Amino acid sequence: MPIPQPNLYPPFNIVRLSHVEFVATDLAASRAFYVDTLGLQVTDEDSGTIYLRGLEERGHHCVILKKGPAAAVNALSLKVYSEEDLDKAAVWFETRGNPVEWVDRPYQGRTLRVHDNFGTPLEFYFRMDRLPPIHQQYKLYHGVKPLRIDHFNCFTPDVDASVAFYNSIGFRVTEYTEDDESKKLWAAWLHRKGGVHDIAFTNGVGPRLHHTAFWVPTPLNIIDLLDLMSTTGYLKNIERGPGRHGISNAFFLYVLDPDGHRIEIYCSDYQTVDPDLEPIKWDLKDPQRQTLWGAPAPRSWFEHGSVFAGTKTDEPLLKAQPIIAP
Amino acid sequence: MPIPQPNLYPPFNIVRLSHVEFVATDLAASRAFYVDTLGLQVTDEDSGTIYLRGLEERGHHCVILKKGPAAAVNALSLKVYSEEDLDKAAVWFETRGNPVEWVDRPYQGRTLRVHDNFGTPLEFYFRMDRLPPIHQQYKLYHGVKPLRIDHFNCFTPDVDASVAFYNSIGFRVTEYTEDDESKKLWAAWLHRKGGVHDIAFTNGVGPRLHHTAFWVPTPLNIIDLLDLMSTTGYLKNIERGPGRHGISNAFFLYVLDPDGHRIEIYCSDYQTVDPDLEPIKWDLKDPQRQTLWGAPAPRSWFEHGSVFAGTKTDEPLLKAQPIIAP
Amino acid sequence: MPIPQPNLYPPFNIVRLSHVEFVATDLAASRAFYVDTLGLQVTDEDSGTIYLRGLEERGHHCVILKKGPAAAVNALSLKVYSEEDLDKAAVWFETRGNPVEWVDRPYQGRTLRVHDNFGTPLEFYFRMDRLPPIHQQYKLYHGVKPLRIDHFNCFTPDVDASVAFYNSIGFRVTEYTEDDESKKLWAAWLHRKGGVHDIAFTNGVGPRLHHTAFWVPTPLNIIDLLDLMSTTGYLKNIERGPGRHGISNAFFLYVLDPDGHRIEIYCSDYQTVDPDLEPIKWDLKDPQRQTLWGAPAPRSWFEHGSVFAGTKTDEPLLKAQPIIAP
Amino acid sequence: MPIPQPNLYPPFNIVRLSHVEFVATDLAASRAFYVDTLGLQVTDEDSGTIYLRGLEERGHHCVILKKGPAAAVNALSLKVYSEEDLDKAAVWFETRGNPVEWVDRPYQGRTLRVHDNFGTPLEFYFRMDRLPPIHQQYKLYHGVKPLRIDHFNCFTPDVDASVAFYNSIGFRVTEYTEDDESKKLWAAWLHRKGGVHDIAFTNGVGPRLHHTAFWVPTPLNIIDLLDLMSTTGYLKNIERGPGRHGISNAFFLYVLDPDGHRIEIYCSDYQTVDPDLEPIKWDLKDPQRQTLWGAPAPRSWFEHGSVFAGTKTDEPLLKAQPIIAP
Structure with a gap:
C-alpha cells in the first residue's frame, strides 16, 4: 500500500x-x-x-x-x-x-x-x-548542550489512522515501517519543519508519549552526557544508546527523567523540505531500521511511555492485539 | 531603520x-x-x-x-x-x-x-x-563528507535594493549588518528553507557570486579537509578559516576551486522556521560579526568573486562608492 | 592484598x-x-x-x-x-x-x-x-584511521601468576579487578610504554588472546567505523560497543575479523609514565568497571578468544574453576 | 649535519x-x-x-x-x-x-x-x-577540559647548544628545523616521556619561556574554548590558531594568560617511545612546518616570551644575530 x-x-x-x-x-x-x-x-x-x-x-x-x-x-x-x-x-x-x-x-x-x-x-x-538570543553566550553551554526541541514520538493503537489524521493537517511522512503481511503501518515519522520529524507514531498502547527529543550539536556531546550521567547518579536513567538509527540516520541516546518521561538526545538527521521527497520504507523484519549497528533496544523501550493527563489509554486494544516483538 | x-x-x-x-x-x-x-x-x-x-x-x-x-x-x-x-x-x-x-x-x-x-x-x-538515497552508503563518504548545498552569497552594488527584491518573493532576513552612519545595509542573510540563509548579499562589485556553501556534519570534517588539501597540492586553494562566524554562528572554511570559484564548507547554524524570528543586527564596526574569534579575513575574501556569464558587473558603481574596509 | x-x-x-x-x-x-x-x-x-x-x-x-x-x-x-x-x-x-x-x-x-x-x-x-613517515599523507587516512597498535589482552588461567611474571620483566599494573572474597585478581592491566596497558590479563580459559587493540584519533572515528561496517556487510562482525570503559577510561569498540580474531578500536586513555602511579582497584561486582555507562557486554565477549598456535589451552582448569559471570 | x-x-x-x-x-x-x-x-x-x-x-x-x-x-x-x-x-x-x-x-x-x-x-x-583520581568525575570537566601538562617551549640564543645540553641528560630530538645555509638548528623538539616533546627550543632572545602546553582530548575542545573565550572577555587573549602544526602534527591554539604567559592547547601528536625513532627534519623555508594549512603566525608569536626570574636574557646576542623572519 x-x-x-x-x-x-x-x-x-x-x-x-x-x-x-x-x-x-x-x-x-x-x-x-x-x-x-x-x-x-x-x-x-x-x-x-x-x-x-x-x-x-x-x-x-x-x-x-x-x-x-x-x-x-x-x-x-x-x-x-x-x-x-x-x-x-x-x-x-x-x-x-x-x-x-x-x-x-x-x-x-x-x-x-x-x-x-x-x-x-x-x-x-x-x-x-x-527572548534575546543566547546561542553565542557560550558560558551557558553545559551538559549535552541542547540547542532546541526536535520532535515528539507517540504510541498509538493504530498507526494508519494517526498518519491519516496528521496528513490531513499537513504533516508529511519521511520514513515508515510497514508490516509486509498485514500491509499495516508499524511506525511512521512525519514532519512540518523540514527535518525527519516533528512527530512520529509507533504501534503500542496509546495514545501515550514515547519520548520528546532535543537536538544537540554533535555525537561527541552525547558521549559527554553519558560520561556525566554515569558518574553523577544517573546511571539507571540511561536506557538505550548511543547508536545510529537506521530510520532518520540520526545519532541517538535515550534517557529517562526522574518521573520516567523518556528524553531522546538526537543529532544528524537530514533536510526534508522538498515537497516531493519520497518516504523511505523499512521492513518490520529489518533490525537495522532501529539501530543501524545492530544492537537491539531493551524491552522497556518498547513498552514504557508517559500517559496524557485526562486521556484514556487504550488498554483493551493492547490485549486484543499483542505487541509484536519489534 | x-x-x-x-x-x-x-x-x-x-x-x-x-x-x-x-x-x-x-x-x-x-x-x-x-x-x-x-x-x-x-x-x-x-x-x-x-x-x-x-x-x-x-x-x-x-x-x-x-x-x-x-x-x-x-x-x-x-x-x-x-x-x-x-x-x-x-x-x-x-x-x-x-x-x-x-x-x-x-x-x-x-x-x-x-x-x-x-x-x-x-x-x-x-x-x-x-535518485535513490545514498546517505547510508557510508563507503561513499570521503573528503569533507558534503551532505547538501546550503546557500549562495553574492556581491551586490546595493544591499538594500537586493533585500527588497528578495523580500518581495518571500525571503526573510535572519541577520544583517548595518552601517550606523549611512543607515544602509552592509550585508544581509535571507532564507526560505529554515536555516540562516539560502542567499546572502554583501556590499561590493556586483552582481557577482561570492561563494556557494555546502553543509557538512561536524567541525571535525572541516579539519579533515584542511589536512587533506594541505597535503595533496591544494594548499594555495585554502583561503580563509577554519573559524566561527559571528553572523550565523556557523563553523566555516573557505576554499577556492581550480577556477577560483569560492566554496564555503559550513556547519552548525540554527533553525529559523518561525515566521516571527527577529533578525539579528550586527554593527559594521564589530569584528566578531565576521569571525567570532577575532581573526581577520584576508583581503582577497572581500574582493574576489565569480562573474555571472552574460551579466555586466557594475564596475562604475564600485569606483563611485569605494568598498569600506570591512 | x-x-x-x-x-x-x-x-x-x-x-x-x-x-x-x-x-x-x-x-x-x-x-x-x-x-x-x-x-x-x-x-x-x-x-x-x-x-x-x-x-x-x-x-x-x-x-x-x-x-x-x-x-x-x-x-x-x-x-x-x-x-x-x-x-x-x-x-x-x-x-x-x-x-x-x-x-x-x-x-x-x-x-x-x-x-x-x-x-x-x-x-x-x-x-x-x-619506513618513511606517512602520518601527514592524509589522503591515506580512511576507515577508522588506525594510528598505532596499542595493546594485547589475554585470557589466563591465573591472573595473579601472569601479573607476577610480567612484573618480573618490568611491566607495571595500572588498574586491576580483585575478587573481594577470594582476594585473587580477576583481571589486570600492565604497561611499559606509558599508556594504561601494553598487555592485560583476564580470568578465563587460557592462555588465549582476547583481543588486539589499535589507537584511533577520536571517538568520532569509531562512530564512522560503525557506520561503515554496518553498511558494507560487516554488521555481524560488530561485537560490543561503542562505550566507555570504566577501567582505562577509554572509548572502545570491539569487532571480529573474518577468522574471529577480536580487534578493539580504542582511544582516550591516560598517561602512566610516573613510576609511582598508584594502580586503580575495581570491585568485581561493579558493573561500571566494564562499561562506565552500564551496558553489559555480550556473553561471547567473555568466552571467545584466539588460541596460540602450538600452545595447549588449559581446558581442565576451566572446568575446575568455572568462569564467574562477570 | x-x-x-x-x-x-x-x-x-x-x-x-x-x-x-x-x-x-x-x-x-x-x-x-x-x-x-x-x-x-x-x-x-x-x-x-x-x-x-x-x-x-x-x-x-x-x-x-x-x-x-x-x-x-x-x-x-x-x-x-x-x-x-x-x-x-x-x-x-x-x-x-x-x-x-x-x-x-x-x-x-x-x-x-x-x-x-x-x-x-x-x-x-x-x-x-x-591525589585521588578525578578523571572519571565528569562533572568537573569544563572549559577546554585540560587533561595534563604536555610540554615547555623556550627561546634560546643557540639552539645547537641547548640541544647538546639536553641530549646529554637524555632528551631525544623528535623533529627539528635546520637552516640549510648555516647548517645551524633553528628549532628542535625533545622528549623524555614518549610524546613529541617535553621541551622544545626556538631561536630567539633567550633564555625565555615561549609557552607551556596542555593536552586536551580532541580538536573540538579547542573549538569550544575559542567560542568561550571570544564571548567572555578573552578575545584579545587569543593569539594564534586553531591550526595543525606541520611539526608534531598536533592540533593547536595559543592563548595568553592575563600576565602574557603564553599557553598552548594541544592534542593529537604521536608516540615516540622507540629509541631508534628517526628525527624528522624540516626546512626553514617550508611554511607548512609551522602551520600545515599555510596560515602564518602573527609577529607577536615570534617575539613575545616570559622571562625567567633572576635570569639575564641575552639581549646583546639578539642584536648581533637578528631573528630571521620565520
Missing part, C-alpha cells in the same frame, strides 16, 4: 512542534535533571512551575515542568504560522465535531486546545514571548 | 536554493577538486558536463560543471513548491517587465530563466529527477 | 608491545577487513603473507597476516631498547629453564622466541626496518 | 616535565583564566599561591601561580625516576661546575634547583603528593 500523501494545502499552517508540558512529582529532582544535567536553560520558575528553553531557541519555552501528584503529559504544543491560522484550526476541528477550547497559557498568546483522533491533547498558538 | 519584513504570502512559493552551474576551464581539474577532494558524488558526466550531488541529496544535482573558455557562473537555481508556482513566477516577473524564458535543462522539468533586479541569472524549476 | 609492584630495574628493557602475527584462513577476506575497512596500511604482501602498519607507525609492521588452515595467533611481539637487551633477555629466560630460540623474521633484526609462564609465545627484537 | 643523538644511558633518569611556576600580578584574574576558563582544577590556594592540576593528573600540581609584582617564570620543573636519581643529578651538575641548591617546595619531596647551560632555572624532584 503506498504511503498516504499529506495535504499539500492544509486547512491551517503548522510551523513546527513547539513544547511539551510534563507533570513532575518532584520539581527539584526534575530541575537537577533538565537544567544541571541536560543543560536546558531556565526562563522562569516558581514553586509550581519551571519553564525551559534550548540554547538556540528564542521562544520562551520548549519544556514546562508542572508540579503534580503523578507523572503525566498535559499537552503537546505546536506553533502555527499566524493568528489567522489559529482561527482556521478552530473551525477545522469544530467542523469535525472535535471540541475546541481557548485556554490561557502564560507567555503565550491565544492558545487553542483540542485532541487528536485518539485523544492526544494538542495545543496550538502563534505568539509566544520572544 | 528597521529591517524590511518579507512578504509572508509571496506571489509564488520557493522551497530552497537548489543548484549552481559553474563554467570550468578544465573539467578534470574540477573533478579532482569537487569529487576526489571535497567528496561530492557524480550523478552523470560526459566530456562537457559533470553533475554532482551531496550525500543526503536525492535530487539529481546541486552543482553542474560545464566546460568553457573562462570561469563564470551560468545560473543560480531554486526549487519551487509545485508546477503551479512556476507559472505564478512567470507571471510575476513578466508583470514587472522582467523578460522570462522557458529553458530546457537535463534531468529537470520545466525551467524558468529570469534575472533579479541587478541581473543575476536565476532559474526556477519544480521537478528534478529523483 | 596490595597489588604486586613491578621490578623497577628489570633484567632487560622492553620498550613496548610491537606486533601480532595472525593465522588467517582467507587472506583476501582479511585484507578487505584490515586494509579496506579498518584502514591499516599494507607495507608488503605476497600470496602467503600481508604486513600492515598504522598511520603514525614507522616500524615495518604491527600486524602480520599469514595464510593458514586454521585461525590462530603465532606470536605476540615486543620491542626491546637495544641489541644488548636481547641478549639479557635470552640469559634471563634460559636461567629460568625457559627454552629460547633465535628465529628469522623478515624485516626484523635478531629475534628471540620464548614462551611466558603459561605458554604464550613471545618474540623480542630490537631492530625492525624503518 | 646529522642531528645529535641523545645519551641513551643518561647520568640520571628524567621521567617527564612536571610543572611550571608563574609569577602572576593578579591572582584573581589568573584564577579566572586558568580555572574558570581553561578548566584546570585547584588543589590548594591561599592569598599568595594557587596550585592547579589537569583532570587526569594525580600529582598535586602542574601549575603554580605565585602572586608577585611582575610577570615572570620562577622555574621549570621535572620529575625524576627515583630519589637516587636526584642525588645523581646533583653530582652531575656539581661536577660540571653548575651550582646546585636543595630547596623546599610544598607538596614535594627533596627538590634540586639548578640552571641549564643558558641559565634557565630547572627544578628536579621525585616525590610529590599524590
Whole structure:
C-alpha cells in the first residue's frame, strides 16, 4: 500500500512542534535533571512551575515542568504560522465535531486546545514571548548542550489512522515501517519543519508519549552526557544508546527523567523540505531500521511511555492485539 | 531603520536554493577538486558536463560543471513548491517587465530563466529527477563528507535594493549588518528553507557570486579537509578559516576551486522556521560579526568573486562608492 | 592484598608491545577487513603473507597476516631498547629453564622466541626496518584511521601468576579487578610504554588472546567505523560497543575479523609514565568497571578468544574453576 | 649535519616535565583564566599561591601561580625516576661546575634547583603528593577540559647548544628545523616521556619561556574554548590558531594568560617511545612546518616570551644575530 500523501494545502499552517508540558512529582529532582544535567536553560520558575528553553531557541519555552501528584503529559504544543491560522484550526476541528477550547497559557498568546483522533491533547498558538538570543553566550553551554526541541514520538493503537489524521493537517511522512503481511503501518515519522520529524507514531498502547527529543550539536556531546550521567547518579536513567538509527540516520541516546518521561538526545538527521521527497520504507523484519549497528533496544523501550493527563489509554486494544516483538 | 519584513504570502512559493552551474576551464581539474577532494558524488558526466550531488541529496544535482573558455557562473537555481508556482513566477516577473524564458535543462522539468533586479541569472524549476538515497552508503563518504548545498552569497552594488527584491518573493532576513552612519545595509542573510540563509548579499562589485556553501556534519570534517588539501597540492586553494562566524554562528572554511570559484564548507547554524524570528543586527564596526574569534579575513575574501556569464558587473558603481574596509 | 609492584630495574628493557602475527584462513577476506575497512596500511604482501602498519607507525609492521588452515595467533611481539637487551633477555629466560630460540623474521633484526609462564609465545627484537613517515599523507587516512597498535589482552588461567611474571620483566599494573572474597585478581592491566596497558590479563580459559587493540584519533572515528561496517556487510562482525570503559577510561569498540580474531578500536586513555602511579582497584561486582555507562557486554565477549598456535589451552582448569559471570 | 643523538644511558633518569611556576600580578584574574576558563582544577590556594592540576593528573600540581609584582617564570620543573636519581643529578651538575641548591617546595619531596647551560632555572624532584583520581568525575570537566601538562617551549640564543645540553641528560630530538645555509638548528623538539616533546627550543632572545602546553582530548575542545573565550572577555587573549602544526602534527591554539604567559592547547601528536625513532627534519623555508594549512603566525608569536626570574636574557646576542623572519 503506498504511503498516504499529506495535504499539500492544509486547512491551517503548522510551523513546527513547539513544547511539551510534563507533570513532575518532584520539581527539584526534575530541575537537577533538565537544567544541571541536560543543560536546558531556565526562563522562569516558581514553586509550581519551571519553564525551559534550548540554547538556540528564542521562544520562551520548549519544556514546562508542572508540579503534580503523578507523572503525566498535559499537552503537546505546536506553533502555527499566524493568528489567522489559529482561527482556521478552530473551525477545522469544530467542523469535525472535535471540541475546541481557548485556554490561557502564560507567555503565550491565544492558545487553542483540542485532541487528536485518539485523544492526544494538542495545543496550538502563534505568539509566544520572544527572548534575546543566547546561542553565542557560550558560558551557558553545559551538559549535552541542547540547542532546541526536535520532535515528539507517540504510541498509538493504530498507526494508519494517526498518519491519516496528521496528513490531513499537513504533516508529511519521511520514513515508515510497514508490516509486509498485514500491509499495516508499524511506525511512521512525519514532519512540518523540514527535518525527519516533528512527530512520529509507533504501534503500542496509546495514545501515550514515547519520548520528546532535543537536538544537540554533535555525537561527541552525547558521549559527554553519558560520561556525566554515569558518574553523577544517573546511571539507571540511561536506557538505550548511543547508536545510529537506521530510520532518520540520526545519532541517538535515550534517557529517562526522574518521573520516567523518556528524553531522546538526537543529532544528524537530514533536510526534508522538498515537497516531493519520497518516504523511505523499512521492513518490520529489518533490525537495522532501529539501530543501524545492530544492537537491539531493551524491552522497556518498547513498552514504557508517559500517559496524557485526562486521556484514556487504550488498554483493551493492547490485549486484543499483542505487541509484536519489534 | 528597521529591517524590511518579507512578504509572508509571496506571489509564488520557493522551497530552497537548489543548484549552481559553474563554467570550468578544465573539467578534470574540477573533478579532482569537487569529487576526489571535497567528496561530492557524480550523478552523470560526459566530456562537457559533470553533475554532482551531496550525500543526503536525492535530487539529481546541486552543482553542474560545464566546460568553457573562462570561469563564470551560468545560473543560480531554486526549487519551487509545485508546477503551479512556476507559472505564478512567470507571471510575476513578466508583470514587472522582467523578460522570462522557458529553458530546457537535463534531468529537470520545466525551467524558468529570469534575472533579479541587478541581473543575476536565476532559474526556477519544480521537478528534478529523483535518485535513490545514498546517505547510508557510508563507503561513499570521503573528503569533507558534503551532505547538501546550503546557500549562495553574492556581491551586490546595493544591499538594500537586493533585500527588497528578495523580500518581495518571500525571503526573510535572519541577520544583517548595518552601517550606523549611512543607515544602509552592509550585508544581509535571507532564507526560505529554515536555516540562516539560502542567499546572502554583501556590499561590493556586483552582481557577482561570492561563494556557494555546502553543509557538512561536524567541525571535525572541516579539519579533515584542511589536512587533506594541505597535503595533496591544494594548499594555495585554502583561503580563509577554519573559524566561527559571528553572523550565523556557523563553523566555516573557505576554499577556492581550480577556477577560483569560492566554496564555503559550513556547519552548525540554527533553525529559523518561525515566521516571527527577529533578525539579528550586527554593527559594521564589530569584528566578531565576521569571525567570532577575532581573526581577520584576508583581503582577497572581500574582493574576489565569480562573474555571472552574460551579466555586466557594475564596475562604475564600485569606483563611485569605494568598498569600506570591512 | 596490595597489588604486586613491578621490578623497577628489570633484567632487560622492553620498550613496548610491537606486533601480532595472525593465522588467517582467507587472506583476501582479511585484507578487505584490515586494509579496506579498518584502514591499516599494507607495507608488503605476497600470496602467503600481508604486513600492515598504522598511520603514525614507522616500524615495518604491527600486524602480520599469514595464510593458514586454521585461525590462530603465532606470536605476540615486543620491542626491546637495544641489541644488548636481547641478549639479557635470552640469559634471563634460559636461567629460568625457559627454552629460547633465535628465529628469522623478515624485516626484523635478531629475534628471540620464548614462551611466558603459561605458554604464550613471545618474540623480542630490537631492530625492525624503518619506513618513511606517512602520518601527514592524509589522503591515506580512511576507515577508522588506525594510528598505532596499542595493546594485547589475554585470557589466563591465573591472573595473579601472569601479573607476577610480567612484573618480573618490568611491566607495571595500572588498574586491576580483585575478587573481594577470594582476594585473587580477576583481571589486570600492565604497561611499559606509558599508556594504561601494553598487555592485560583476564580470568578465563587460557592462555588465549582476547583481543588486539589499535589507537584511533577520536571517538568520532569509531562512530564512522560503525557506520561503515554496518553498511558494507560487516554488521555481524560488530561485537560490543561503542562505550566507555570504566577501567582505562577509554572509548572502545570491539569487532571480529573474518577468522574471529577480536580487534578493539580504542582511544582516550591516560598517561602512566610516573613510576609511582598508584594502580586503580575495581570491585568485581561493579558493573561500571566494564562499561562506565552500564551496558553489559555480550556473553561471547567473555568466552571467545584466539588460541596460540602450538600452545595447549588449559581446558581442565576451566572446568575446575568455572568462569564467574562477570 | 646529522642531528645529535641523545645519551641513551643518561647520568640520571628524567621521567617527564612536571610543572611550571608563574609569577602572576593578579591572582584573581589568573584564577579566572586558568580555572574558570581553561578548566584546570585547584588543589590548594591561599592569598599568595594557587596550585592547579589537569583532570587526569594525580600529582598535586602542574601549575603554580605565585602572586608577585611582575610577570615572570620562577622555574621549570621535572620529575625524576627515583630519589637516587636526584642525588645523581646533583653530582652531575656539581661536577660540571653548575651550582646546585636543595630547596623546599610544598607538596614535594627533596627538590634540586639548578640552571641549564643558558641559565634557565630547572627544578628536579621525585616525590610529590599524590591525589585521588578525578578523571572519571565528569562533572568537573569544563572549559577546554585540560587533561595534563604536555610540554615547555623556550627561546634560546643557540639552539645547537641547548640541544647538546639536553641530549646529554637524555632528551631525544623528535623533529627539528635546520637552516640549510648555516647548517645551524633553528628549532628542535625533545622528549623524555614518549610524546613529541617535553621541551622544545626556538631561536630567539633567550633564555625565555615561549609557552607551556596542555593536552586536551580532541580538536573540538579547542573549538569550544575559542567560542568561550571570544564571548567572555578573552578575545584579545587569543593569539594564534586553531591550526595543525606541520611539526608534531598536533592540533593547536595559543592563548595568553592575563600576565602574557603564553599557553598552548594541544592534542593529537604521536608516540615516540622507540629509541631508534628517526628525527624528522624540516626546512626553514617550508611554511607548512609551522602551520600545515599555510596560515602564518602573527609577529607577536615570534617575539613575545616570559622571562625567567633572576635570569639575564641575552639581549646583546639578539642584536648581533637578528631573528630571521620565520
